[in-house]
Amino acid sequence: MITRREFIAKSTYAASLLPFSALAFQSSILEQPDDMLDVNIFSKHLQFLDYKTTGEMAAEMGFSGVDLTVRPKGHVLPELVKTDLPIAVKAIKASGINCNMITTSIESVFNPLDVDILEAASKERIIYYRTNWFKFKKDISMHDSLLIYQSEIKKLGELNKKLRLVGCYQNHAGTNVGASYWEIKTILEDVNKEYFGTQYDIRHAMVEGGYSWENGFQLLHPNMKVIVLKDFKWAQVNGKWEAINVPIGEGMVDFIKYFKLLKQYKLKPPVSLHLEYDLGGAEKGNAEISIDKKLVFDAMKKDLKSVQQLWKKHNAAKKSNRITLKHI
Template structure:
């Protein structure tokens, strides 16, 4: 009998070691890397310059902020989002991701934003974060938010767009990841998932993050990449966002775990550290663009190197 892909999988199954198809390794160029637009909300940088900068740095797409004080505000989504998406297409990159403040399907602004996004071909949106309700048991807040996530999933299915709740650091829901799992475990993963952020997971669980990642992995639909380190400032340790590879995130271990779990999802690359110093802000716009583009390209190249080594 010829030994082909079918017989290979049959052999694995008979041995009791069948592996999900998504667990096979992916080439670095198979990963879609999108730039988070928030750090680039400069008054001198319009949609066109933003997308040209992202394309020149080697990104495949843009993750637009579509929220109050974002690149596109909810009240102008119908007018401005088509322009933002058109700028991406003109630069040769995609606009599949957006970051919003959406929390509840019953909010009048929610459907308007999602409908406009779906019309423009956006496939994923990051939600706003939930807070625990003061004076109430934690479990009660989790049950309430789980209901909100399920309702959003129904709206997402109707509009053909997917939600992603980001794990954050701090006291908001989802920081511990285990509470995020309890919130989202009964939601349809086809329409409501998780945007996994290894930076925040490292802050919250320096050594235990692999457990949370494994727990939540079936629900992950997008991934955030950024780096951070602790810094002693005036006698107190504070978090400092830094370029990739200069912080405490163990990306080697992270991508090893990602490979083991067979995860592959669109990546949103965040540059949360300062892109221009005070003197550089006084330079002509083309020079400022070159400075931020160089910093972006450095992170893009670093990330692509890690992906290639997986």
């Protein structure tokens, strides 16, 4: 018998020997059992730790990898990416887990620093990266703004192909580009979907979509490369209704229906787990936090356990139905 950490380390090494194919890695570099998801912790919430301790704690908590922040105020600063990214990835992988995805502020192939990040990520065999969020431009129509970003993403996709990377744009509640499913669909229209897609965030999809979030899923599921998991509920704050972030399973996200749809379309993308509720500043990416670190780790383990249990529930329901039908 080998430990989970040893299994991940050996499997990752074996996978690194295979020829790269973006489609081959669309679900995960490491195939998890059917009743488990490949869950990576978003390192924004561990920025009070160094690279080595981030990897060690992520492994100890049971995560399969780390979604590393490579952006201003992130774990790795963009201007130091050439020197610091190799150090960070090596330290994380030394704990026996993966570092297959990064979260960035990348926007354009015409930005030399953005290209530096992509080239450094390619050298470290990182697969997925998330871009910055685009803003609608002033003095032109919203549609024309989308066409400009459509062109930017197409160029990023062409560079991704050369560097063997997969870019992702996250849908996000609010007024930036990507709050609407159709905005995402438009900016992805011309890019090679093997090398650029969406980081689908079910929390933001439900905040913006309400009852229509399933339409958004149907529209974007062919483009999903990575998914973000987190939960929320509507509540009054000082007399005003707001979307309040809560632990997984304690809010309004219908994970059972969502996971059922993923399985229906045979989708099992790698997960970036976000914890945006109050954790003494860890939820904001603070380098110093105001609560005991153990409370942060306990919250992460609890959310990870909830995610895996919710993913298993649909399998259990199907198994129960098969048994019932068999005995009729």
